[in-house]
Amino acid sequence: MLIVKATDLRKEWDGLVLFENVSFEIAEGQRVAIFGRNGTGKTTLLKGLSGQTAFDHGSVHRHLPLEEWGWLEQHPEGVREQTVLNFVLSGSESRYALKLQLEELQRRMSREESAELLNRYGELHERYMQQGGYDWELQADKCLQRVKLDPGLWQQPFHCLSGGQKTRAQLARLMVREPKFIVLDEPTNHLDEETLSWLEQWLRQYAGTVLFVSHDRYFLDRTASAIYELTGQGGRMYPGGYSDYRKQKDIEWQSQEALYRKQEQAREKLMESIRRYQQWFHQAHQAAGQNDFLRSKAKKNVSRLKAKEAALERLERDRVRKPREEGSLRMQLKDRPFAAETLLRMEKVRFAYDGGRMIFQGLNANVNRGDRVAVIGPNGAGKTTLLRLMTGSLTPASGEVKHHPQTKIGYFAQELDQLNLDETILDSLLRLPEMTQSHARTILGCFLFSGDEVFKRIGDLSMGEKCRVAFLHLYFGGFNLLILDEPTNYLDIDTREKVEEALLEYQGALVLVSHDRYLLRNIANRLLILDGKEAKAFPGTYDEYVAKRRDAAYSAERRRQENEIGQLELKLAQLMAEPEPELEADRQQLMADIKRLRALLISLKQS
Structure with a gap:
């Protein structure tokens, strides 16, 4: 239906x-x-x-x-x-x-x-x-x-x-x-x-x-x-x-590209044949003069020429377009060299918002050179708060957040509140040192802002466009530690994949909060797990974490199932030990209960 x-x-x-x-x-x-x-x-x-x-x-x-x-x-x-x-x-x-x-x-x-x-x-x-x-x-x-x-x-x-x-x-x-x-x-x-x-x-x-x-x-x-x-x-x-x-799009692309190349080869052959027949016709026509036999022979070349031109017209009419990607983000994030081991260290950090519940108490965490840390946990566990403590925009009630003197942090805020909404996109670049208008417009084209779009006020942009402007700021920063809070939330999939490529090529350290599990799987090499009470480090990838948690959940479910089987077996033994009831209805009920428990036990043991 x-x-x-x-x-x-x-x-x-x-x-x-x-x-x-x-x-x-x-x-x-x-x-x-x-x-x-x-x-x-x-x-x-x-x-x-x-x-x-x-x-x-x-x-x-x-x-x-x-x-x-x-x-x-x-x-x-x-x-x-x-x-x-x-x-x-x-x-x-x-x-x-x-x-x-x-x-x-x-x-x-x-x-x-x-x-x-x-x-x-x-x-x-x-x-x-x-x-x-x-x-x-x-x-x-x-x-x-x-x-x-x-x-x-x-x-x-x-x-x-x-x-x-x-x-x-x-x-x-x-x-x-x-x-x-x-x-x-x-x-x-x-x-x-x-x-x-x-x-x-x-x-x-x-x-x-x-x-x-x-x-x-x-x-x-x-x-x-x-x-x-x-x-x-x-x-x-x-x-x-x-x-x-x-997979299907990749096959389509390859098929279209192969067909395009084949048609281009056929087109070149037809064009060459047309040029050759045109040359033969002109030479034969000039040599024939008033000789009717030679003039008739020259006309044969004209017929062949017209046939080739008609074939070219058919080919042009049914021509497959060359496969091409639509305009896509072209971004490379440059890092600043960093020789030390640790960029950032958090020691015994305690934090609570005014009048609110305690977010962190005794939190310890490090970000080292080469780290790509994904911070995960349920909503309200304090992921954004942790990132703000790392950047220094929030101050802990006690404990310390220490930055190495060479650490330069680039921060992508989920709310994009670091952007100047009253500036135009172009002006936000022109205030950078030694930035020229032609260079700015070239860079903006790489970030999918072309033509009159560069004069748009940042406050009038869509959330996806604001995300691209925020990445522009990271592009020019020369940061060696990127702290990213939901950087792909408002981006379409094509742009997300370009951002992933840029982050994979980035040589500095990353701390990332995201609900995009594809991004986490491709980027993170270790995790920091928040549960609303504490932070636990996991020294592995997102896939390894999911597999371990799945195994733990299976083990817990298996233990629960074994406990249930034990309780049912005890209950079944108690029923079978009871004296036979005098009334037929009670006997039937007892047999039904025993039968039901046996069926339930068989089902649990086979699952």
């Missing part, structure tokens, strides 16, 4: 074409990821499919009514003062409306006695019971617990939540509704590793259909059954996750 079908969609924005010639189908049970560069209109496409915005051309056929769609937005609107629990409940509109009416009647009944109010309350309560209202409220509580949203936040206004908490609340809202088709716009933004793993598992087990946008390559690999690549000129569906897509 088809869920939605899009045909020849086109959308313009401020007179510019975002995309055109977009056609695809989504079938029941698929998990389709829309993939493309920043600015190609992925969010606009999602909104158009759900009727929130209109396309300039084309049609959308929804084979499932919008009432059965679920939606996770980057920035939910109209819920600012709503409590988190009410936000989750309000996803089920009819039951939530009944709940609000019942609460209003309860308030009125507390102030006045009225048979009419009592009767009305009884009618609504009966309808609420028929719709499973109390089970639905219990389900909302369970879903909030499943997404690990602290019960202390449930009565807080939705707008007070962090980005990751808002995403979890939206996921809980979807889980309560259980729509047949869900649309997720950047669901992985701001989620910590534990919640990401949970979301991946939930989506793989989800019985409905999913359409989502994400730049998280690991997430795409683990959840997508197909990827629709969106470009300004159209799109194409690829089966599988990101790795499958990448």
Whole structure:
């Protein structure tokens, strides 16, 4: 069964074409990821499919009514003062409306006695019971617990939540509704590793259909059954996750390049034949004079010439374009030579925000030459705080953060608050010593800022563009220690991969906070793990850490299973030792209990 079908969609924005010639189908049970560069209109496409915005051309056929769609937005609107629990409940509109009416009647009944109010309350309560209202409220509580949203936040206004908490609340809202088709716009933004793993598992087990946008390559690999690549000129569906897509694109590139070379060789041969026949014709025509026989022979060369020219026209008409990459980031990060072993040392650091809980107490950590340290941990564990302590923008309550005199730190802040929002992109470079306008514009071109874009005010840029400006500052810094807080959060996948290449080639030390697991796997050679209480060093790669944790989780699960088997065996022995009941019903119940325990034990031992 088809869920939605899009045909020849086109959308313009401020007179510019975002995309055109977009056609695809989504079938029941698929998990389709829309993939493309920043600015190609992925969010606009999602909104158009759900009727929130209109396309300039084309049609959308929804084979499932919008009432059965679920939606996770980057920035939910109209819920600012709503409590988190009410936000989750309000996803089920009819039951939530009944709940609000019942609460209003309860308030009125507390102030006045009225048979009419009592009767009305009884009618609504009966309808609420028929719709499973109390089970639905219990389900909302369970879903909030499943997404690990602290019960202390449930009565807080939705707008007070962090980005990751808002995403979890939206996921809980979807889980309560259980729509047949869900649309997720950047669901992985701001989620910590534990919640990401949970979301991946939930989506793989989800019985409905999913359409989502994400730049998280690991997430795409683990959840997508197909990827629709969106470009300004159209799109194409690829089966599988990101790795499958990448392999197919590489094959397409190689095939197109081989076909292009073959056509170029054929074109050169035709051009050479045409030049040769033209030369023969002119020579034969001049030699023939008024001799009819020779003139007739010269005309044969004309026929051959015309045939070759027609073949060239056909080749030009069906010509394969030379494969080329779209404009991409070209970045090289230069480091400053550093001879000592340790760039930064933290000793017995204690830190707490004013009136807040203790973030660190007795923290010890080193950053040495050649280190590529990934700082990981759940949201709220203090990752950004740790980086700010390292840079010196925060001061510990006690303990020391020591920098070697030769250490020069480049800091990429998650909020990008180190940027001067009132400057233009070009001006931010021209204030550097000995920087000329021509050199600045050359460098800006490498960072995908060309033409009049260089005169844009930094405060007016998108988050992805601001990230590129922030990397510009690192480019010129000559730093030997880069401290990076979510450097790829707002970048499309192509740009993320270019940033990865630059970081891999960088010779200095790195300290990195990121939820991008592809980046962590490729960059980190050791980890610093925060759990909200302490920091633990792990002397290995991210993949080694995941494997060790998986083994530990398996061992813990195995121990739990063995304990459960032991308890069941004891219970079974106790039942079998009981005297035979006198009543037949009791005997049947005892045999049923024994049979059930035996079946459960066999299942546990075979798992």
